[in-house]
Amino acid sequence: MPLTDFQYDLEKLKNRRLQTYHRGSTSRLSRVVSRYRELSAENYSTPAILLSIARSVMRKIIGRIRRLALSDSFPEIAELKAGQDLTSLTGAVLRKLERGDIGRLQAFAVRITGGLGDALVVARLIRDLQKILGDNLEFDVYSQSPAAVEAFFRNIPAFRKSLNLEIFEHVTRYYMFALSANQFVTFVNEQIDYRAVLTYYPKVVKIFGYAQKKREEIEFYIKNHPYLDGAFSDIATQHGFKRYTYLHEMLGIDYGGDLLPIDVDPKISRGLDLKQKSYITIHDGWDAKFKISTQRPTKAVPKAIWEQIIAGLKAAMPDITIVQLGGKTGDDLPQVDLNLKNRLTFSESTSIIAGAILHVDAESGLVHLAAALGIKSVVMFGPTNVAWFGYPQNINIAPVQCGNCWWSNTTWMDTCALGMTEPVCTTSINPKTVIEATLELLSRETAHAAKASTTA
Structure with a gap:
């Protein structure tokens, strides 16, 4: 195939995918049907197609069961040791929170749903956000690889804990506010403690207002993440945006550079x-x-x-x-x-x-x-x-x-x-x-x- 044929076929494929999502065909069933058609077009046998779809569905079901179990199955800790940070989200502290023994945390949470590259991009965002907030509002980070990700955030002022992503949905209500970051960054709106934010960190309100406006402009792509990430990147790059700075653009804050204070030996x-x-x-x-x-x-x-x-x-x-x-x-x-x-x-x-x-x-x-x-x-x-x-x-x-x-x-x-x-x-x-x-x-x-x- 000449190069022009590759480009032409790829553009047709991208346009067909974009039109499918614009028509609203984004339900789970429609995605299963779409996957069946794509695999069929690639000459997979029917048993192989059904096996692939079944594996995908089972991974989602197992993940859901694990998340539900985690909310009730934290390790037993008899007593907190003297001097231990009472706001860290260990199993014992979480139970105290759920009993109402501890109120909402004077901190915010960050959920990272991508890989290590995404976590590094998010770390730069939080570094620069903390400069605006005065480096004194504590934060926790939730990701798929908490041990590795901790190194990216450890030296950012007011960092506390790097925790497993699977408990995020069960603890966000205890924070002043929470951010969800991947290719995009959004506030978890239903979990914002507006009174505390207005009282102690009014700068967050301004950032939130800007982020909401930006979100409205691209809500279609955020809603369909990651399935339209490629289509969005094509549009974003036409306007001069880059992956490593776009999260800053969404919150309206300046980019402080690529370098991060990561410990090396x-x-x-x-x-x-x-x-x-x-x-x-x-x-x-x-x-x-x-x-x-x-x-x-x-x-x-x-x-x-x-x-x-x-x-x-x-x-x-x-x-x-x-x-x-x-x-x-x-x-x-x-x-x-x-x-x-x-x-x-x-x-x-x-x-x-x-x-x-x-x-x-x-x-x-x-x-x-x-x-x-x-x-x-x-x-x-x-x-x-x-x-x-x-x-x-x-x-x-x-x-x-x-x-x-x-x-x-x-x-x-x-x-x-x-x-x-x-x-x-x-x-x-x-x-x-x-x-x-x-x-x-x-x-x-x-x-x-x-x-x-x-x-x-």
């Missing part, structure tokens, strides 16, 4: 015989919490392309160590100098990235992490929107063919949205382009480091 790299700024990091992986039915998602760069990239880099820069990072997802890349995949904690991986010259990756959460640490990246894009997700200081490589099909259907992470055997976008990435981009960024960063050491 230089001893981690030294313990692995990695001298600071003598190595680059690479990552082949994706969010394990995003369930897919295939071995590798469409946004993952094929292993064969990775191998060509690594071979080219090793030939061009033999004195630079190539370090692989990652968790359980993705492949081990045998050509790297040091494979730390699934061998470090997330905190340890953070420290390794912080000491790197640069990072090479597909579009992933580690790219957001590198930006938060001040490390530039070479980023290979596939089905996601380059203009929306790309940081300007990085070298962002768009696919040679197709691309930007995310959420053009519900199976975009499983299989090519256009029904091709392999995803057109990521398989069209040219290893030579990535190698040249990495060498260019390496040259820039090395020169910058040399200049900085000279002027120090």
Whole structure:
């Protein structure tokens, strides 16, 4: 297929999805029917289609049962220890709240429904929100990965706890107000203590009014998140908006920059015989919490392309160590100098990235992490929107063919949205382009480091 045919077919697919939601066909049943049609069009057998739908429904049912059970099944704690923070939402404190022994908390809550990249974007938002509120209103964060996410918020003033997302719905009524953040950020309106906010934090009222106005403009996309996230990003980028600053736009607050005060430990790299700024990091992986039915998602760069990239880099820069990072997802890349995949904690991986010259990756959460640490990246894009997700200081490589099909259907992470055997976008990435981009960024960063050491 010529490139123009890919673009034409993809635009038809996007327009059909958008029209479906504009007609109001967003009920659970209609989404099941839509998924059946999409899988049928991709030549899946009827048993395979029904099995896929059944698994999706069962995951939702099990998740609902777990949330209900959590409200009544907190660990038994006989007595709170002396000096323990009585406002932390441990099981014992939650029971005290439900009995009315403790009133509404002088704090706010933040729900993050996406992955680690989303959490980093939200952390910047809360950092800048706290500057407006005076850094003295405490807050708790609820996410799918509370242990990892805590590191992003730990050094933001008035941060208290990073907690599991599954209890959020059961505790929001005890906060002054709550925010829900993903691709969008909204107030959980029914849980706002208006009297307390007006009395103690009137600035929140102004932010709330602005956020409500912005919300009305895009309520259609918020209501249909994440199914129309791709369509929204196409519109947002036409107006010059970026993923990493759009949450600030929604609340009407200034963006304070990419860097976050995340703790790093230089001893981690030294313990692995990695001298600071003598190595680059690479990552082949994706969010394990995003369930897919295939071995590798469409946004993952094929292993064969990775191998060509690594071979080219090793030939061009033999004195630079190539370090692989990652968790359980993705492949081990045998050509790297040091494979730390699934061998470090997330905190340890953070420290390794912080000491790197640069990072090479597909579009992933580690790219957001590198930006938060001040490390530039070479980023290979596939089905996601380059203009929306790309940081300007990085070298962002768009696919040679197709691309930007995310959420053009519900199976975009499983299989090519256009029904091709392999995803057109990521398989069209040219290893030579990535190698040249990495060498260019390496040259820039090395020169910058040399200049900085000279002027120090």
